[in-house]
Amino acid sequence: MSDGGDSGDGAGSGDAGDVDLAERAPTPVTDADHDEWLDALAAGEGYALVCPDGHGSLPPRRICPECGSASLSREPLGDTGRVETFSVVHVPSPRFADDAPYVTAVVDLGPVRTTGVLRGVEPAGDAIEVGLSVAVGVEERATDGEPLVVFRPANDG
Amino acid sequence: MTDVRVAGVGLTRFGSHADRAGRDLFATAAERAFEDAGVPRADVEELNYGNFMGALAEHQGHQAPLMAEAAGVSCPATRYESACASAGVAVREAVRTVAAGDADVVLAGGMERMTNLPTDEVTEGLAMAADDLFEVRSGVTFPGAYALMATAYFEAYGGERRDLAHVASKNHANALPNEYAQYRREVSVDEAMDAPPVAEPLHLYDACPITDGASALVIVSAEYAAEHDVDAPVAVTGTGQGTDRMALADREHLARTPAADDAAESAYAAAGVRPEDVDVAEVHDCFTIAEVLATESLGLFEVGEGIAAAREGVTAADGDLPVNLSGGLKAKGHPVGATGGSQIAELTRLLRGDHPNSEHVPDADVGVAHNAGGTVASAVVHVLEVAE
Numbered sequence: 334m335s336d337g338g339d340s341g342d343g344a345g346s347g348d349a350g351d352v353d354l355a356e357r358a359p360t361p362v363t364d365a366d367h368d369e370w371l372d373a374l375a376a377g378e379g380y381a382l383v384c385p386d387g388h389g390s391l392p393p394r395r396i397c398p399e400c401g402s403a404s405l406s407r408e409p410l411g412d413t414g415r416v417e418t419f420s421v422v423h424v425p426s427p428r429f430a431d432d433a434p435y436v437t438a439v440v441d442l443g444p445v446r447t448t449g450v451l452r453g454v455e456p457a458g459d460a461i462e463v464g465l466s467v468a469v470g471v472e473e474r475a476t477d478g479e480p481l482v483v484f485r486p487a488n489d490g
Numbered sequence: 491m492t493d494v495r496v497a498g499v500g501l502t503r504f505g506s507h508a509d510r511a512g513r514d515l516f517a518t519a520a521e522r523a524f525e526d527a528g529v530p531r532a533d534v535e536e537l538n539y540g541n542f543m544g545a546l547a548e549h550q551g552h553q554a555p556l557m558a559e560a561a562g563v564s565c566p567a568t569r570y571e572s573a574c575a576s577a578g579v580a581v582r583e584a585v586r587t588v589a590a591g592d593a594d595v596v597l598a599g600g601m602e603r604m605t606n607l608p609t610d611e612v613t614e615g616l617a618m619a620a621d622d623l624f625e626v627r628s629g630v631t632f633p634g635a636y637a638l639m640a641t642a643y644f645e646a647y648g649g650e651r652r653d654l655a656h657v658a659s660k661n662h663a664n665a666l667p668n669e670y671a672q673y674r675r676e677v678s679v680d681e682a683m684d685a686p687p688v689a690e691p692l693h694l695y696d697a698c699p700i701t702d703g704a705s706a707l708v709i710v711s712a713e714y715a716a717e718h719d720v721d722a723p724v725a726v727t728g729t730g731q732g733t734d735r736m737a738l739a740d741r742e743h744l745a746r747t748p749a750a751d752d753a754a755e756s757a758y759a760a761a762g763v764r765p766e767d768v769d770v771a772e773v774h775d776c777f778t779i780a781e782v783l784a785t786e787s788l789g790l791f792e793v794g795e796g797i798a799a800a801r802e803g804v805t806a807a808d809g810d811l812p813v814n815l816s817g818g819l820k821a822k823g824h825p826v827g828a829t830g831g832s833q834i835a836e837l838t839r840l841l842r843g844d845h846p847n848s849e850h851v852p853d854a855d856v857g858v859a860h861n862a863g864g865t866v867a868s869a870v871v872h873v874l875e876v877a878e
């Protein structure tokens with residue numbers, strides 16, 4: 334969820350019951366709190382949702398998935414993260430047809446890990462190492478221009 | 491708990507049946523299971539049916555009533571979906587239903603149709619088992635997800651691609667005599683090493699094929715078997731299930747599968763057996779690295795040591811602990827929603843002594859089956875034992 338302050342509405346802020354179905358475009362799918370998070374990440378203001386016990390998660394969330402706490406607050410992500418694992422993908426899904434070969438990576442950003450595409454490196458298994466320091470941002474998918482979480486080697490490398 | 495028995499097992503040949511409707515595939519497996527069991531269809535009290543991507547492959551939702559018709563049973567029927575563990579959870583519910591005394595005869599299994607779709611659509615369909623917002627939109631494919639786990643494993647515990655090539659080669663060798671297997675062809679370690687990359691470090695022969703097929707099991711209570719003179723020497727003595735965070739990035743460890751640890755712990759406890767009692771295992775090797783992770787979660791090897799098992803021959807047909815004597819998902823094939831049932835079918839035959847590879851485990855009493863969904867956000871483990 335985007336804001337811990339309005340969670341008292343039992344109907345849920347995402348309730349679309351009163352929307353005229355005829356006006357709803359079938360695509361693209363929108364996921365309000367997640368889209369807002371992507372926009373923040375693109376603006377260099379990425380955040381995680383953190384519970385009082387320090388478990389991090391990413392929106393949309395109403396409850397900490399680790400401990401069930403409903404008290405989630407935004408905590409800024411660090412400027413850089415660490416590549417925990419990666420793969421060079423040669424056989425893509427249709428939505429990544431023109432992106433391949435590309436590197437998918439899981440990066441530790443402090444309160445959370447997340448998954449994205451690692452750019453600015455040669456897409457070859459022996460050209461990348463676990464532990465690489467990267468910056469996180471949002472760029473366009475080559476195939477269709479949709480927003481994509483992208484990591485690039487950090488300047489302070 | 492009521493003593494639960496496998497009265498009969500049935501499979502289609504795994505492979506390409508692109509021209510056959512899903513209901514026809516399941517009907518074939520069910521017919522074979524009834525024939526094997528010698529149990530009349532009229533005695534079936536429930537159908538538990540697994541399927542993952544039928545809505546995509548056949549534009550067919552609500553498949554359970556359709557499969558009940560196809561199998562010729564008239565009883566409550568439910569479809570179970572848990573990605574690649576769909577049939578595993580269907581079988582588990584059958585076991586629990588019979589164990590609880592709620593039914594004496596349950597038909598369980600599953601079906602998947604995949605080869606009628608273009609490969610890129612299958613890739614997209616399989617990716618639906620991952621977290622759409624945080625994984626699929628970030629370029630994670632099904633092989634890509636296991637590749638992330640393989641890289642993390644190598645980093646944490648060592649091992650290399652060649653170790654995984656030994657898993658592929660072993661499972662292809664095991665599939666040779668299996669009449670139900672998709673690939674009955676040997677693949678050498680060097681051939682696997684030279685294959686093109688899919689998602690590095692995984693190459694073509696690290697991955698299971700795209701497969702059509704169905705599985706069916708007739709699960710009965712021991713009382714029913716005794717009363718009706720049904721030959722059912724293999725018992726399901728333990729069942730367990732585990733769940734983990736959906737996205738790999740959210741897991742505590744990127745090279746372990748705690749959902750399977752939990753499933754195994756429950757199943758072993760119910761059966762009253764320990765990992766060292768296991769004589770033979772069928773595990774979910776959708777990718778070669780998955781077999782390594784599975785055997786470690788099952789406690790057959792210490793964490794970080796499963797990687798060497800195939801290379802050292804321990805898990806080979808003539809090794810101390812044969813794993814995937816069926817050929818595994820790797821060579822036998824992986825019709826996603828049918829796989830969990832087919833593992834129980836293979837294990838039952840291995841323990842009964844009528845499997846083409848039974849000669850490698852002539853004294854086996856305890857078998858374990860491990861079925862996983864997604865990157866093991868879901869896991870199901872069953873313990874089978876020779877009861878008679």
Ligand SMILES: [Zn+2]
Pocket residue numbers: 384385386387388397398399400401402
């Ligand atoms: Zn928490």
